[in-house]
Amino acid sequence: MIFEFLPNVVFVFLLLTAAVIFTKNILKIKNNIKLGKVIDRNDKKAERWKNMARIALGQSKMVKRPIAGLLHVVVYVGFLVINIELLEIIVDGIFGTHRIFAPFLGGFYDVLIATFEVFAFLVLIAVVVFWMRRNVIRLNRFWKKEMKGWPKLDADLILYFEIVLMSLFLMMNGADYYIQTNFPEAIHYQQAGSFPISQYLSSLFSGMSLDSIVLVERTAWWMHIVGIFIFLNYLYYSKHLHILLAFPNTYFANLNAKGGFANNPSVIAEVKLMLDPDADPYAVPEESSDEPDKFGASDVMDLNRVQLLNAYTCTECGRCTSECPANQTGKMLSPRKIMMDTRDRLTEVGDNIQKNKGVFVPDGKQLLNDYISPEELWACTSCNACVETCPIDIDPLSIIMSMRQYLVMEESAAPTDLNNMMGNIENNGAPWPFNQQDRNNWVEDL
Amino acid sequence: MIKVPTLAELTAEGKTPEILFWVGCAGSFDERAKKITKAFVKLLHNTGVSYAVLGAEESCTGDPAKRSGNEFLFQMQAVTNIEVLNGYGVKKIVTACPHCFNTLKNEYPELGGTYEVVHHTQLLKELLDYGKLTIETGTYKGKKITFHDPCYLGRANNVYEAPRELIKKLDAELVEMKNCKAKGLCCGAGGAQMFKEPEQGAKDINIERTEQALEVKPDIIAAACPFCNTMMTDGIKNKEKEGEVPVLDIAELIANAKDL
Numbered sequence: 001m002i003f004e005f006l007p008n009v010v011f012v013f014l015l016l017t018a019a020v021i022f023t024k025n026i027l028k029i030k031n032n033i034k035l036g037k038v039i040d041r042n043d044k045k046a047e048r049w050k051n052m053a054r055i056a057l058g059q060s061k062m063v064k065r066p067i068a069g070l071l072h073v074v075v076y077v078g079f080l081v082i083n084i085e086l087l088e089i090i091v092d093g094i095f096g097t098h099r100i101f102a103p104f105l106g107g108f109y110d111v112l113i114a115t116f117e118v119f120a121f122l123v124l125i126a127v128v129v130f131w132m133r134r135n136v137i138r139l140n141r142f143w144k145k146e147m148k149g150w151p152k153l154d155a156d157l158i159l160y161f162e163i164v165l166m167s168l169f170l171m172m173n174g175a176d177y178y179i180q181t182n183f184p185e186a187i188h189y190q191q192a193g194s195f196p197i198s199q200y201l202s203s204l205f206s207g208m209s210l211d212s213i214v215l216v217e218r219t220a221w222w223m224h225i226v227g228i229f230i231f232l233n234y235l236y237y238s239k240h241l242h243i244l245l246a247f248p249n250t251y252f253a254n255l256n257a258k259g260g261f262a263n264n265p266s267v268i269a270e271v272k273l274m275l276d277p278d279a280d281p282y283a284v285p286e287e288s289s290d291e292p293d294k295f296g297a298s299d300v301m302d303l304n305r306v307q308l309l310n311a312y313t314c315t316e317c318g319r320c321t322s323e324c325p326a327n328q329t330g331k332m333l334s335p336r337k338i339m340m341d342t343r344d345r346l347t348e349v350g351d352n353i354q355k356n357k358g359v360f361v362p363d364g365k366q367l368l369n370d371y372i373s374p375e376e377l378w379a380c381t382s383c384n385a386c387v388e389t390c391p392i393d394i395d396p397l398s399i400i401m402s403m404r405q406y407l408v409m410e411e412s413a414a415p416t417d418l419n420n421m422m423g424n425i426e427n428n429g430a431p432w433p434f435n436q437q438d439r440n441n442w443v444e445d446l
Numbered sequence: 447m448i449k450v451p452t453l454a455e456l457t458a459e460g461k462t463p464e465i466l467f468w469v470g471c472a473g474s475f476d477e478r479a480k481k482i483t484k485a486f487v488k489l490l491h492n493t494g495v496s497y498a499v500l501g502a503e504e505s506c507t508g509d510p511a512k513r514s515g516n517e518f519l520f521q522m523q524a525v526t527n528i529e530v531l532n533g534y535g536v537k538k539i540v541t542a543c544p545h546c547f548n549t550l551k552n553e554y555p556e557l558g559g560t561y562e563v564v565h566h567t568q569l570l571k572e573l574l575d576y577g578k579l580t581i582e583t584g585t586y587k588g589k590k591i592t593f594h595d596p597c598y599l600g601r602a603n604n605v606y607e608a609p610r611e612l613i614k615k616l617d618a619e620l621v622e623m624k625n626c627k628a629k630g631l632c633c634g635a636g637g638a639q640m641f642k643e644p645e646q647g648a649k650d651i652n653i654e655r656t657e658q659a660l661e662v663k664p665d666i667i668a669a670a671c672p673f674c675n676t677m678m679t680d681g682i683k684n685k686e687k688e689g690e691v692p693v694l695d696i697a698e699l700i701a702n703a704k705d706l
Contacts, residue, residue: 259602260552264517268557271521296515325632325655330648379645382513382637383597388628404515417642418514425519429505430471431641439469440501442480446448446487 011093011225018229025236029312032350039304041252048251055393056250062391065319068133071126075162078119078126079243082169085116089225099176102192113193117173120166121197127162134159141318144327146337151239151316158240161231168224174201175217183210189217242315246392249313252306253393258384261401266293267409296405299366300346303402310394311343320386320396326379333379335386335396341371342399368403377403378415448491452501453534463498465569466536468550470543471506472672478679479672485701486542486566492706493578495569497540503530507549514638521557524549528559542566542697544598544671545636551603565599567670567696571608574615583617585703591618592664594655594678595630596671609670609696616703621662631655633677640673656681660691667693 041048054060059076063069088101102109134142134155142155177195179186181202205213235241242249273279297303320335321327327334345367353360368374380400387395407413414422421431429436456463467490472479490497508523531539539561541547551563564572573579591613599605606627613620625631634644634651644650656678659667667682669675678693694702 257548257552257603259548259598261512263521263553263556267517267521270518271525275525295517323629325634325651326645326647328631329651329654331645333645375645378642379647380637381597381632381634381639381651383632384601385597385629385632388601401513401515404513405517406515408515409518414514414516415642418638421638421641422511422514422516422519425506425508425511425523429523430475431506431510432471432475434475436505437502439474439504440450440452440499442469442474442483443448443450443487446450446484 005096008094008096014226014229015090015093018232021233022235025233028350028354029236029241032346033305033308033312035301035346035349035353036303036305036308037301039306041306044255047255048253051253051255051393052247052250055253055391056246059391061389061393064389064391068317071129074119074122074126075130078123081119082116082123084112085169086225086228089221093225098188099190099192102190109192110194113173114196117170117195117197120169124163124166127159127166131156131159131163141322144318144321144334144336146334146340147316147318151340154238154240155316157234158238161227161234165224165227165231168220168227170198171201172217172220172224174198175205175213175220178202178205179210179213179217183213186210186214239314239316242313242392245309245313249309250393252309254306254395254398258387261382262398264295264405266295294406295409296407297399297402298368298406298410300342300349301360302406303342303399307395307399307402308342308346310396310399311339311346313392314339314343314394315392316340317391319389319391320394323385323389325381325383325385331376331379332373333376335400338372338376338396338399339394342367345371368406372403374407374413377407380404448487450487451498452503453498453536454501454503456498457534462535464496465538465540466531466534467497467499468507468539468541468543468546469499469504470541470546470672473542474504476672476676478675482542482672482675482695482697485695485706486697488701488706489570489579489697489704492704493573495573495578500530507546509545509549510638510641512549512553513636520553524554524557524559528554528557531559531561536561538562538564540564540566540569542670542672542695544596544602545673548598548602565603565605565608565670567599567609567612568605570612570697570700574612579700580704581612581615581700582703582705583615585705586616586618586666586699589616589618589665590621590663591616591666591668591699592621592623592659592662593626593668593670594623594633594659594674595627596669596674597630597632597636599670600630601628609668612696612700613668616699618666621664623658623662625658631658633671633674635673635677640676652677652681653684656685660685660687664691666699667691668696668699669693670696 059069059073062072088099091100092098105112133139173195176189177199179189180191294302300308314336316336318336324333324335349360352363377400380397382397384397387397424431424433428434451463453466469483473483505527506523507527508520511523512520539550541550544565547563547565550561570579574581593609593613595606610620631654632651633655659678667678669678675693675695682688682691682693
């Protein structure tokens, strides 16, 4: 009978479709990140793994704000743990089996299912609290300018997804448990699992026929797994990508002292040439087909790959913005917006390239001005509060500095006061107009 | 009368000091910061540390240029300074400015200038540990002192404890602001903001920070950076508290307590 295998065929088809679309989207992200400049972050491998284990896996920076931190740990551990169950669901789906792991795991299977249920319940509570923090308590950082429209909807949708998925999971278990205990003749529903949470759903099913309860169980099972496939492919369009990218992001994070800003390599080359006594000042520059290096960044292609990975990893939690002294005192700058703008522009550039068969066709836009204004960039005090607080080691400050470099070195567009200050340094070696010869005058009245 | 030796003089006499005191632009020219420089030099003399300054051979590290985005000017400054420092064979540098400290320590090595760089609070702590520096407890006994973490000392370089331990040794009561150490709020001067007007906003950052400091009702606000010192002093003036709550560098606190 061909119809006997219809569910298996449908399942495999959905599984493959979800996997193919997901892979395509991940490759798109990878290609977009590769539009950035190469930066060597392959040193100190042991320290990098440790950083990833501590910060991404261990959530060490997340819990610095204990309430949000602990709730997040619940959702995160729940996600990891319930993924084990996902494995069984996929095997069952492909082969038409039911709770295939149960016979192999014996008593341990009961422990597993019970753990999944407890976590599903805790995740439900945590997610409801998260929703309330956003929509009832209305924490300030979730209601900043840059959160209007899609970012706000995105954040809520993720929470709704999780509520629905966890509810379906518990519903499927509850129906299963009821069948197991009340219809021993339904041998497909073997006695397996322990259901500390979903057993309380039993009253929903009392009086229903076996067929109806099986229908509930199957519907919940299918909706749960299809929901997961959809959620998986929703990631690409969402800030929720952090569940994957937090890991490479913490691995490739800057490990040096935060105060040490990278020395721009194109400038190093230029300065070396200028100070080289053997350099011939009249030499014709070497013929090169490439455009000369741009100093600093005016668009996403000028940024490095770690900066672009940072942009995709940002989950818009806004801790950076809430710690930013400029933002706290009402300036336009929001480090979170820097990351969101970078990501949105990168997506736009990536789509442009895809549409035009691998070449970027100028669209008259760039990251600077069209997304990020000079006013935002000049408000930064480079205090590193945003970098320090980011739970997954994103560095908005480095993007701000790259863009300031472009403004100053390519466009000479610094605020007048700063131009004066730089003129002073150039002429007399101090940011103020004092004579360098007077530098030691303070010793006079000691 | 204290004679401050320059590296050029000592080198001419065939002497090599243990440590170079990098005074910095603020420490050399700014009226308020010069007092910090002098207090620190008095402590250096008092402890008998062998040191020298560069005098007129010192030039801006390039920090404000780099933070403004002028990487070119920064690197020109760095290369010039490194030539001077390497020419004298400098091994160890101390500075009372966290911006100079950070730049010399973290940004010069790649450009050819590798030195052991310490902040003056770290050196003072070291001298205390070796018994070369004694801290008198009379003047500030029982006074409430709050410490404002400079971003370029704290978050930028993870130095949180040296200044605090020195304050505690004054027998003063160290009171922490709600935002301290890694969560310390910037004074508003970093990133070359010191040299420009702030962007449009609801409030100036130094006022916000001063309010946080005044919340803990301190007798003194301790600073460890000439720029933070200016910003906090301005904040205190704005709140009309200049007679009541002085803003003092840690070197000044220790020197005052020793009546130097």
